Amino acid sequence: MLALAPMAGVTDRVFRDIARALGADYAVSEMVASKKELWKSAKSSSRHADESEESPRIVQLLGTDPEELSEAAKWQQDKGAQVIDLNMGCPAKKVCDVAAGSALLAYPERVQAIFETVRKSVDLPVTVKIRTGTSPENKNALEIAKLAEACGLSAITIHGRTRADKFNGKAEYDTIREVKSSVSIPVIANGDICTPEDADFVLKYTLCDGIMIGRAAQGNPWLFKQISHYLDTQTLLEKPALSEIETVVMQHLNGLYQLYGEIQGHRIARKHIGWYSQHLTNGTELRKQFNQLSSAQAQLGLVEEFFKP
Structure with a gap:
């Protein structure tokens, strides 16, 4: 089982559709705040469940209050969510500062x-994404996983770093392996899986039910x-052949313009081209020129020109 990880500002509907088309079994939405007053904010409006999206539709919720999260889960269920995922893995300071x-x-x-x-609030599978603990001295993933199992959650995804680690150092898989051997619900491994060989090793070492890919898929959904x-x-x-790369990049850009509108869309497109360019010959020059453009049409024209034989 291969999954696209939820990444705020990255794994929007456009990216999720592309990842699924290129082999991801499922893709998790960007995190959505549980506070009701934020549901209709500009940032959250594009992150809610949408019945037009391919199944399974997984919405990740961020919050600290059980009742708020419950109400948000019910609302997302009504919008078409098929799985509710709980965010207990984000290490961002602004998120952790509010516990x-x-x-x-x-x-x-x-x-x-x-x-x-x-x-208890929804008639849907509920899953959770966590880290191995709060710090290297306090790795309590097993305790949290056993709580998830006892409370009837359907699966748990574990990133092989602690909160304190953020994205520094290397992910470790011993904790994930221990959790997998100790609970009966599916366990998904996440963290530093950047190549097919990495994926093979992690699956064999941890005996997990699947793997989740995050940053390594940025600019490389193949x-x-x-x-x-x-x-x-x-x-x-x-x-992939250059022609296939061009097709996907153009699909990605047009999707961004449609989802966000041309003004915001062309700004968001810059970071995605930055990631794609890392895998392209002369990609640095493409990125530099692309970032100077101020319209969607100019961006599309530059990409078409870049890929011409």
Whole structure:
């Protein structure tokens, strides 16, 4: 099972559709705040469940109050969500400063209350994404995983770093392996899975039910197809042809303009081209020129010109 990780400001509907088309079994939405007054904000408006999206539609909720999260889960269910995922893994300072995201791992009683309340509030599978703990000295992923299992959650995804680690150092998989051997619900491994060989190693080492890809898929959504091929054949798939890369990049850009409007869309497009350019010959020059353009049409024209034989 291959999944696209939820990444704020990255894994919007456009990126999720592309990832699924290129081999991801499922894709999790960007995190949505549980506070009701934020549901209709400009940022949240594009992140809610939408029945036109391919199944399974997974909405990730961020919050600290069990009742708020419960109400948000019910609202997303009514909008078409098919799975509710709880964010207990985000290490961002502004999230942890309000004791949300991975900061919740320091409060197992609060975590249990959230699990129980949200699970009872919806007729949907509820999952959670966590880290290995709050710090290298306090790795309590196993405790949280057992709470998830006892409260009836359907799966748990674990990023192999603590909250304190943020994205520094290397992810470790011993904790994930221990959790997998100790609970009966599915466990998904996440963190530093950047190549097909990485995926193969992590699956074999942890014995997990699947893997979740985050930053490595930025600018390289073909990674899902490459991993799937490697797991099936133990051989590496050839890199995508330039014509295929152009098709996907153009699809991505047009999707962004449609989702956000041309003004915001062309600004958001810059970071995605930055990621795609890292995998392209002369990509640095493309990125520099692209970032100087102030319209969607100019961006599309530059990309078309870049890929001309």
